[in-house]
Amino acid sequence: MRHSLETLFMFVEAATLGSFSAAARKLGKQQSTVSEAIANLEIDLGLTLFDRRTRRPTLTEQGRAMLVHAQQVIEAADRLERSAHRLAGGLEPQLTLVLSDTYQSDRFEHILTSFEHRYPELELECMIAERNDVVSLVQEGRANLGLVAAQPDYPPDIGFESVPDRSAIGLYVGKQHPLAKAAHISSEMLHGARELRLSTYADEPVQRRRGKCWTASSYLLLLEMTELGFGWAELPYWLVKRFAANSLLELQVRGWPKSIQVDAVWSRQRGLGPAGSWLLDTLMAR
16 A cells, blocks of 8 residues: 555544644644645645645545545554454453443443453453543553443544444432422423533533533432432433432433443554454444
């Protein structure tokens, strides 16, 4: 292949971040290196990928089309590397899995049992995090593999695939909360009560919603705050069933409960070793 994966990474990062300099900072390179690599890619392809007449380079129509193909090449290379790791058999000494509390599967305990039998000497670390925190931990190399409620998009260096097990989230209050006495809950009633909202460390600041709000970085903290009657919260079904079935009440609100898709995520740059690849493949199995 005339176009190296490194060059394609630079192209995808620049397109995603909207800046050659931002792509260079993320990849630990000089801006001139990124600019030159993309310019050479344009020459090789015979296409103009970016419109440089604007203050920030923007993708041309040709660039948008090629971005899809570049992402497909990177994904194919990632699958190739995972297969090679499995064949080479060089087992990693440790595997770190970061889990979202939105993930719940009746198979998970069986998967861990099989994992322990298959890799009895491997050190496994399990962490709990949510949303962007999961992605950041994988990006930074702190975790090898993550399970997270499906995000609208992921950075180019993050591989992802939807696991077959879906979860559910409902709206809950403590049984002593005033909303617990209402037969039907309107949007106005929710806005009038305090919301207990998930807010992770890596979340971008967002404009404050209507109404009162407390935040916490984990669903378990939100559950405890809900039990104490501080407000209403979106909580995973399984978490409430296991830890607060007798103290929380599900609110009957239009559009709720919601089914949640969960994605497995990993770093394309670092890849997965044999144990990580086995765990990912097993999680994907139906």
